Amino acid sequence: MALTSPAVPSTCCYCGVGCGVLVRPEKNGDVTVTGNPDYPVNRGALCSKGLNLQYTVNDRTDRLLFPQMRYSKSRPRQRVSWDEALERTAAVFKTFIEQYGPDSVAFYASGQCLTEEYYVINKLMKGFIGSNNLDTNSRLCMSSAVVGYKMALGEDSVPVCYDDIELADCLLVTGANPAWCHPILWRRVEAHKAANPATKIIVVDPRVTDTCALADVHLQLIPGTDVVLHQALARVLLENGDLDMTFIEQHAEGFEAYRAIILERTVAESARLCGVAEADIRLAAGYIGSAQAFLSMWTMGLNQSAVGVDKNLSLLNLHLLTGQIGKPGAGPLSLTGQPNAMGGREVGGLSNLLPAHRNLADPAHRAEVQQFWGSGPLSEKPGFTATEMFEALEDGRLKAIWIICTNPLTSLPNVRQAEAALAKARFVVVQDISSKPETLAYADVILPAAAWAEKEGTMTNSERRISYLPRVVAAPGEALPDAEIICRFAQKMGFAGFDFPTTEAIYQEHTRLTAGTTLDISGLTYEVLRQRGSVQWPYQAGAATTGTPRLFTDRQFYTPSGRARIHPVAVAGRSEMPDEDFPFILTTGRIRDQWHTMTKTGKVSKLRQHIPQAFIELNPQDAAALQVAEGDLVTVSSRRGEVRVAARLSAGIRPGVVFLPMHWGKLLGSDLHRANNVTSGAVDPVSKEPDFKFCAVQLTKYCKP
Numbered sequence: 001m002a003l004t005s006p007a008v009p010s011t012c013c014y015c016g017v018g019c020g021v022l023v024r025p026e027k028n029g030d031v032t033v034t035g036n037p038d039y040p041v042n043r044g045a046l047c048s049k050g051l052n053l054q055y056t057v058n059d060r061t062d063r064l065l066f067p068q069m070r071y072s073k074s075r076p077r078q079r080v081s082w083d084e085a086l087e088r089t090a091a092v093f094k095t096f097i098e099q100y101g102p103d104s105v106a107f108y109a110s111g112q113c114l115t116e117e118y119y120v121i122n123k124l125m126k127g128f129i130g131s132n133n134l135d136t137n138s139r140l141c142m143s144s145a146v147v148g149y150k151m152a153l154g155e156d157s158v159p160v161c162y163d164d165i166e167l168a169d170c171l172l173v174t175g176a177n178p179a180w181c182h183p184i185l186w187r188r189v190e191a192h193k194a195a196n197p198a199t200k201i202i203v204v205d206p207r208v209t210d211t212c213a214l215a216d217v218h219l220q221l222i223p224g225t226d227v228v229l230h231q232a233l234a235r236v237l238l239e240n241g242d243l244d245m246t247f248i249e250q251h252a253e254g255f256e257a258y259r260a261i262i263l264e265r266t267v268a269e270s271a272r273l274c275g276v277a278e279a280d281i282r283l284a285a286g287y288i289g290s291a292q293a294f295l296s297m298w299t300m301g302l303n304q305s306a307v308g309v310d311k312n313l314s315l316l317n318l319h320l321l322t323g324q325i326g327k328p329g330a331g332p333l334s335l336t337g338q339p340n341a342m343g344g345r346e347v348g349g350l351s352n353l354l355p356a357h358r359n360l361a362d363p364a365h366r367a368e369v370q371q372f373w374g375s376g377p378l379s380e381k382p383g384f385t386a387t388e389m390f391e392a393l394e395d396g397r398l399k400a401i402w403i404i405c406t407n408p409l410t411s412l413p414n415v416r417q418a419e420a421a422l423a424k425a426r427f428v429v430v431q432d433i434s435s436k437p438e439t440l441a442y443a444d445v446i447l448p449a450a451a452w453a454e455k456e457g458t459m460t461n462s463e464r465r466i467s468y469l470p471r472v473v474a475a476p477g478e479a480l481p482d483a484e485i486i487c488r489f490a491q492k493m494g495f496a497g498f499d500f501p502t503t504e505a506i507y508q509e510h511t512r513l514t515a516g517t518t519l520d521i522s523g524l525t526y527e528v529l530r531q532r533g534s535v536q537w538p539y540q541a542g543a544a545t546t547g548t549p550r551l552f553t554d555r556q557f558y559t560p561s562g563r564a565r566i567h568p569v570a571v572a573g574r575s576e577m578p579d580e581d582f583p584f585i586l587t588t589g590r591i592r593d594q595w596h597t598m599t600k601t602g603k604v605s606k607l608r609q610h611i612p613q614a615f616i617e618l619n620p621q622d623a624a625a626l627q628v629a630e631g632d633l634v635t636v637s638s639r640r641g642e643v644r645v646a647a648r649l650s651a652g653i654r655p656g657v658v659f660l661p662m663h664w665g666k667l668l669g670s671d672l673h674r675a676n677n678v679t680s681g682a683v684d685p686v687s688k689e690p691d692f693k694f695c696a697v698q699l700t701k702y703c704k705p
């Protein structure tokens, strides 16, 4: 049944570009979706995923329709009422908390959750249960960028906006394939380059991707050598006299220590280590050094690494050395993979964060939040991160886990270990829209959630743009919005402060808690968002503001000194290196028409046609040595497991490097298609983001027994 008037504005629920859409409810309960021509991000355009967005709502064949529960692991799950499911869950959580303490339970949520949902989960866990064991799959995605921003700029603050694309005359795209993974943003880059051919595009990627088609120079580096490359670029900038010494002296600190580091290695030595031509490094550095406005864009190639923070910091150093930040067309633009990873960061929805960029380690910040919530004392101990949660389930430190809107048994690294951990868990709750995720097999309680367009709330895209998403159609069966499920559960636990009359009341509480912080959105309401379409934070109450497209225009950073920090990042090796037994470097990534673990895009036949099957991409030289031809089945093995997929030969990948797409699991293939059977459990020591882009594997041609 249609609940709202035709064609209401909303936001695409796939990637962090955050395109505006118009959703029209039909009489049969379906929706149609078109691009919103008035939305500043995409101006009506949608990519292949956005163009098929309606199927995420209209195809309800796999939807979870009612709560299910089992009283013991040996008994089958049965349909139960919401009250029964939540009362039983509350009883189990209370028992574990009483017996083992609050750190014995955890929530593992998602960058697809709406901000209001993140807010209530965070309030429940950190304020009332008294543990910081709330992490999300954003840990697998953006946590290295978060740490990089905090260390260099003082807070987790993306300084630029998408309109800076059209103002830049040099763009560095590194560790990203936006032509496939952030397509609508990339179309803006293409249009800008077409209108301004003198604009220089530098692409850094171990593979030749569609993004490279626009590159003036492609630095096809050996995976993992990004820090060496960034230092070499810095050295050429220094040699050429292209550093902005006025900016460095007035607005930055740490230059001399980094200068000493970048002078330790010649550009020729760096070029050899990176596997690229010295002339290409000098060409790229020349483009950066002569740019009026230099913009960088990156995503998982830098973040998903055991040295992810170092990669981020050394990239940010390029901006600080050249003063290319806080002015039109210039600055770092981290691209988020999920639609609301940024909203989660705003509410403090990771196990080491507090709301509105407050610091977990700061007793005054914890007290401020405790007083606002009227809760018990907040724990100063950081909670388990995504991978740590599954380690803690395996060794028994964690007794219960509640998984919301994510599919860790396809998406976590070294996933066989995660599978074993979930099998050992004493109590598992899965809250999802779909009956397909592998986690459901382990669930003691299954809670059906409302999907995109079936609930209201807000999201924030990669450029800090907050948008309002309306409820357009009713959820099927007994499915409920995620925020309502959490608030009902909190009340079953006996906690006050969760009796919100509306979703907007949650949002209002969240915005009040941001007042006086660097991301102050105390002036925002649903009404403002509906009227303006979207707003970029900060947006203070009472201030004469229409939002903030660009940060640091006054060159005052969020550090105690007000100066940005140039960190003396040295080269560290923390990844599993190839050897005689496992001679290839494996890197993983996305394909154009699929998203995450395919629970939504996998339902759309048009999207499956692009690349219908999992594959391993390898260089023809390596294929010849292995006597593998195009389409042959290949077993890819590591020290942790194996994958068996068809070979795709490509001269666009370096010899010695192979690529597996991350999407496939049991859902549309078999568990032998799951890239994370082989990936490494290594993580960055600070951000705890996994090393998805680097591990050692062996390839053998598969011959049927």
Ligand code: SF4
Residues within 6 Å of the ligand: 012, 013, 014, 015, 016, 017, 018, 019, 042, 045, 046, 047, 048, 049, 050, 051, 181, 182, 183, 184, 185
């Ligand atoms: Fe959706 Fe991202 Fe495509 Fe835009 S670019 S339509 S946000 S998937």
